[in-house]
Amino acid sequence: MLSGKEARMRMNKTQKKILIVLLLLCLLTPVGVLLPAFFNTGDAWGEWSAQTVKELVGYVPKGLAKYSEVWQAPIPDYDVNKKDLSIVHRSGFYLVSGIIGATVTYLIMLLISRLIIRNEE
Amino acid sequence: MHIPDGYLSPQTYIPLYGVFAAAVTVAVKKVKKEVSARNIPYLGMAAAFSFIIMMFNLPIPGGTTGHAVGSAVIAILFGPWAAIVAVSVALIIQALIFGDGGITALGANCFNMAIFMPFTAYYLFSFFSFNPARKRLVYFGAFISGYLSLVMAAILTGIEFGIQPLIASSSDGKALYCPYDLKIAVPAMAIEHMLLFGIVEGLITAIIVRYFLRNEPGLIYAFRKGGKNENE
Numbered sequence: 001m002l003s004g005k006e007a008r009m010r011m012n013k014t015q016k017k018i019l020i021v022l023l024l025l026c027l028l029t030p031v032g033v034l035l036p037a038f039f040n041t042g043d044a045w046g047e048w049s050a051q052t053v054k055e056l057v058g059y060v061p062k063g064l065a066k067y068s069e070v071w072q073a074p075i076p077d078y079d080v081n082k083k084d085l086s087i088v089h090r091s092g093f094y095l096v097s098g099i100i101g102a103t104v105t106y107l108i109m110l111l112i113s114r115l116i117i118r119n120e121e
Numbered sequence: 122m123h124i125p126d127g128y129l130s131p132q133t134y135i136p137l138y139g140v141f142a143a144a145v146t147v148a149v150k151k152v153k154k155e156v157s158a159r160n161i162p163y164l165g166m167a168a169a170f171s172f173i174i175m176m177f178n179l180p181i182p183g184g185t186t187g188h189a190v191g192s193a194v195i196a197i198l199f200g201p202w203a204a205i206v207a208v209s210v211a212l213i214i215q216a217l218i219f220g221d222g223g224i225t226a227l228g229a230n231c232f233n234m235a236i237f238m239p240f241t242a243y244y245l246f247s248f249f250s251f252n253p254a255r256k257r258l259v260y261f262g263a264f265i266s267g268y269l270s271l272v273m274a275a276i277l278t279g280i281e282f283g284i285q286p287l288i289a290s291s292s293d294g295k296a297l298y299c300p301y302d303l304k305i306a307v308p309a310m311a312i313e314h315m316l317l318f319g320i321v322e323g324l325i326t327a328i329i330v331r332y333f334l335r336n337e338p339g340l341i342y343a344f345r346k347g348g349k350n351e352n353e
Contacts, residue, residue: 014336015162022166025173032178032188041180044187045309046282046299047125053300063289063297064127071126073220078176098176101214102169109168109210113161116153116206 022102029098030091037087075100122187122278122310123215124230126223128299130289133281138228144205144236151202160199160340167195168207172214175221179321181313189322190234190274193242193267194329200342204239229281233274242270242326246343253344259334260327267326268319272311275318279303279310 011019043052050060050068076082078097079090129137156164171191178186195204209231215221222230249262283303286296299306333341 011162015166018163018166022169022173025170029173029176032176036178036180036186039180039182041182041184041186043185044122044178045185045313046128046278046301046306047123050127057296057300059295061127061296061298061300062291063130064299067127067223067225068125071216071220071224073216073218075218076220078219078221094176097219098173101176101219102173104218105172105211105214106165106169108214109207110161110165112206112210113152113156113164116149117156117158117161118153 026098026102027095030095033091033094034087037090122190122230122234122275123212123222124226124233124278124281126225128223128285129226129229129281130285130298131225132288133285134225134229137232137281141209141228141231141236144232145209148202148205151200152206155200155342156203163199163340164203164207167191167199167203168210171195171208172211174325175211175215179317181317185313187313187318189267189318189325190238190271191322191325192234192238192274193246193270193322194263194326196239196243197246197263197266197326197330197343198333198341201239201243203342204243205235208235208239233278233281237277238270238274241273242266243343245269250343253334253338253341256331256334260331263327263330264323266323268323271322272314272319275310275314276307279307282306282310 043049048056050065053064054060075093075097078101079093081089081093084090174191175188178188180186190208192204192208195207199207212222212231212235213227216224216227216230243266246262246266249265250259253259280303282299282301283306285299286302289297291297301309330341338344
């Protein structure tokens with residue numbers, strides 16, 4: 001038996017279909033590593049590391065040097081061991097990061113929405 | 122389009138944090154009023170979709186990489202206010218867990234991709250696609266809305282990058298933050314998004330709007346509210 005609230009949260013057919021499409025998209029995320037690697041393209045514009053900026057303009061701007069290390073993300077750049085540059089390693093961790101990130105995002109957004117929305121309609 | 126830490130001066134990122142905080146405050150009130158509890162699962166999926174679609178880095182051969190954002194379609198389907206909340210959640214997770222986009226730049230990144238972009242997309246769509254019965258115009262409007270809103274958000278990001286040398290340089294003339302000025306940053310951001318990433322944003326917007334128009338036409342926010350066909 002579902003409580004009234006759970007019944008209200010139950011997904012309809014379209015929602016289930018979309019969830020499956022999202023799962024498939026998650027499994028395809030390694031494309032985001034493989035395609036740029038195949039075409040040998042660089043970083044996104046304006047998202048270079050301090051080292052790369054030095055190579056581009058000849059110096060590291062002082063403020064950039066100061067702020068660029070302000071936050072150490074647990075899984076920086078969707079990877080855990082940046083020394084391993086093999087494409088299998090990178091796309092594998094990209095996939096795992098995608099699944100973790102999408103799941104956390106989904107759950108947090110659900111939680112926030114439930115807290116905000118009390119409109120029963 | 123995720124500005125990292127160190128590229129924006131405090132004179133830029135602090136005001137944008139303020140705008141972000143104000144927009145979220147209003148968005149929470151609006152979502153509470155406008156969005157039905159039945160659509161809560163959709164909002165979770167919208168945020169996850171935005172997160173995932175931003176992971177699809179696409180290359181411009183010989184150049185850089187970039188990606189779509191998903192803000193346009195979320196704004197059309199669930200409203201620009203819900204899009205603010207959903208895309209901000211995705212951007213915050215990307216910054217905190219994956220270091221994609223800076224912590225100091227979080228307000229700026231949310232302003233560009235989660236506030237400016239969904240509102241631009243929503244109004245563009247409402248302008249072209251005011252009548253759900255004219256399906257081709259709806260799909261065209263959805264494409265244009267995705268394409269232009271991403272390109273305009275990219276230009277806005279380019280402006281934020283490009284004003285840094287004007288705001289903050291050391292006495293020897295070297296930049297303190299982003300070293301490229303408007304003449305370089307704005308065209309760089311605009312052109313790559315016009316050539317490829319905007320087209321992808323436009324296509325996914327049109328495809329998803331088409332799917333909802335066929336399967337859940339009553340759900341589409343842009344046709345329920347604020348659209349020109351509204352008779353209330």
